[in-house]
Amino acid sequence: xxxxxxxxxxxxxxxxxxxxxxxxxxxxxxxxxxxxxxxxxxxxxxxxxxxxxxxxxxxxxxxxxxxxxxxxxxxxxxxxxxxx
Numbered sequence: 001x002x003x004x005x006x007x008x009x010x011x012x013x014x015x016x017x018x019x020x021x022x023x024x025x026x027x028x029x030x031x032x033x034x035x036x037x038x039x040x041x042x043x044x045x046x047x048x049x050x051x052x053x054x055x056x057x058x059x060x061x062x063x064x065x066x067x068x069x070x071x072x073x074x075x076x077x078x079x080x081x082x083x084x
Contacts, residue, residue: 025050025082027062028073036062039070053084 028037036058041047047064054062065073 023053023084025053025084026079027054027082028070028077029080030073030077036060037065037070037073038062040064040066053082057082057084 025038029035030037036054038050038054041050041064051061054060
């Protein structure tokens with residue numbers, strides 16, 4: 001059950017029933033090129049935090065793309081979510 005929800009430009013944050021913050025980061029996986037793409041973060045701190053979580057859970061650093069490139073990628077790939 002979600003108690004509170006906050007949506008940032010590149011992730012969603014909510015507080016669960018235990019009072020813990022949970023985050024969802026969106027990304028696109030290009031399986032042909034074996035790259036994780038993420039949209040530009042709203043701040044450098046958000047980008048660093050997201051990168052460390054991708055390294056921890058997916059074993060790779062994501063490639064940050066511009067809003068225009070993100071739009072092109074969305075036409076060819078589905079968004080996936082990293083939930084932490």
